[in-house]
Amino acid sequence: MCAARASACCALAVRDLAEVPVWGYVGRTLSGVVTGDGWLRLVSEREDRAGKKLWEGPRMAQEALPHSVPRPALREIHDWVADGWRYRAELYEYTSASVVSRSPVLDTEVDLPDSWWTDLSSALGTLAAVPTDRVGVREEYIQRAVPEYTGRTVGAITWSTAHGDFHWANLTSPQLLVLDWEGWGRAPYGFDAALLHLYALLAPGTAGHVRKALAPILDRPEARVAELTVCAQVLQAADRTAFYAALADPVRHYLNQRHSPQSSGTSL
Template sequence: MFSEPEEPTATRMRRARATACAALKVEDAAQNPIWGYAGRTLSGLVHGSEEDGWLRVVSETAARAGGRLWEGPRTASFALPASVPRPALHRIHDWTEEGWSYRAELYAYAPASVVSPGPVLDTDLDLSEAWWAGLGTALDALAAVPTDRVSMREEYIRRAVAEFTGHAVGGIPWSTAHGDLHWANLTGPELLILDWEGWGRAPYGFDAALLHIYALRAPETANHVRKTLAHFLDDPAVRVAELTVCAQVLQAADRTPFYAALADPVRRYLKRMGRGAV
């Protein structure tokens, strides 16, 4: 989803992936490994003695390692029900080297592909009705999961919504969310939800709102989101979540190309929502 980072980050992360493969006794089979933002993660296919797997290596400076994002995939692996489809996390290996901390996460390999190469859609998707039904079931189950993890901070919501949308936020209804459920974190034709770093409490309906707004440039898919997730999106309580997603897009539009492409549709959507306190 992101381009290869500059040196020395690229070499350091390739070396870390080799270390992880040796520690977990798997063979690197990734012809085109997938880079995370600024080279923070490196992921790809591996061969094991009995089955293929997917190896994700995440890095952070030793002083900053740990915490919510670091532990998100591990906590999701045991906290979420089977009705929330995701790759099984088999093993974790941690180590520190030359001032950097690393975590290697070995997942079951899923042959499904992400439904979009990037977070924001610019063309409509052709997905089965079973896929859409499964998405609705998954988000219902996820919203009901009890957790003390925080995905979205209230302080940020109130500040960003006011600054970037002109709306004031009153009471905030909360539920459990993935927190970054964009189109490159969903697979098809088999539905799996990827990247559980940031899951936790967020404004009610946040995942549904994000999927809908990130599909505004693909109107048929946006309509399908509204139909499938109407029990979230037609609820007035979801308005805070919608405004939060809009604020995030507009805040990052001047530095992230896919947000820049979405900025005008978001501004038009905000006009249709109208102004005022929520």
Template sequence: MFSAPDDATAQRMRTARAFACTTLALTDLAEKPVWGYAGRTLSGAVATSAQGTGWLRVVAEHPDKAHGKLWDGPKTAQRLLPPEIPRPVLHYVHDWQAAGWAYRAELYQHMDATVISRSPVLARDPALPEAWWGKLRTALDSLAETPTERTAVREEYIRRAVPEYTGCDVGEIEWATAHGDFHWSNLGGPDLTVLDWEGWGRAPVAFDAAQLYLYSLHVPTTAARVRQALTHILDTPAARVAELTICAQVLQAADRTPFYKELAGPVEEYLHVKYGRTAPAPFRPRSDLMMRQIWR
């Protein structure tokens, strides 16, 4: 979840949402619709004649980019992913263009689950029930085995960014299917719901588990719970590349994205303790014992 964009973008997206509601015969119920990054998406509850309450997500893109992996991710997820992965049903898609922009309206099932965090990076223990953690493990195991030709993380990026930002070599990469953006503002509770399927595809084994774990480092109790629930994939040699790739992503974007900046310190500490990276001044790592209590 992100702040509202500049006024011109906000007005353009509100106009697009109103158009979608009129075209699809929906009643807008969202008093405070939810913004995506830089105003690229605008989402909120609507009333429908067929399904009752639904959720309308409007996506905007330049016409020459309105295709491919991100654009079609939700449609392919609806068609190809197994039912063991709890997610809103995508009922309908409508595309149009206006004033130099391409738009897509996606009408989803409205879920009762509440997004766990307004930021991708966790700030407090969400106190999730035991059943949530069991469903999380089942969902990620089922997703990992789903065949796809989509790519979530490119090998070229991994082999460039990991040495540059972590100082570690990459070595052999084992691949599995992943959500690709598996953080706390894309997860709902107390019943597990997984949102935002734009970027799913092939990634290093344990990529989603590693992201959820590293995005929990501000809350050691939750980080330890993630590690416990997903130890069967996180505590394997194959997970090393996934962890290093997530660390590289965070450190690469830390100077321009606030929540990555907040996470950069704990990620540096994690790299120092687990992978022996020399910490940069003025960074002062916590004790090795404290960090090992988090990641073991």
């Protein structure tokens, strides 16, 4: 990956300025600042697996999403294959804004400006209306996982467009930018709002702020399936991921408080 990053810098005519590049999940990505006010993200996949949904997500987001959905601009892409691996170098504009949290799950309270919350609500509303045939969350998964892990029935699903991984490590402050557009696509209505809220349950003050700011989304009956789906995802992964394990009990409490067992109607 380090050698491939050096090759990418040469191909894109930039110089690597990252003293300590940022590794992604299981070493799949390697990112860092480069000259020209740029941020270079290198992605790798085995040659026989590349080109699927996650591979094309950032490029398709750059092409399909309006500028009113705040995100770093994707300037250029460089692809190549070497030794059975396919690489993609994505050159983004650099932002000095910091992620709200290093972990997807927020475990300390954060103080964000009013403008951040306004921009958040606006971005989610705009994104939800973007037409796409990309699949962010599969219906087959929802129909299987929600009853298995939450004990609730699914009921009717209203679909809209979502980022799909809208957690605290993918949002910046004090300026709101939304990072990591690999998995965006169709999901149950309110999915991003539900994920952000539930991932803040360990910081009750911030969770309450999310609930208030995004009440026009989360209080709609259509958001019920999104909440149940996020709960199922957390509970399914709780035995293998530390931050999900910490979130599991608050999620179970939320389920019992907000959604009656076996309910197929509106959340309480």
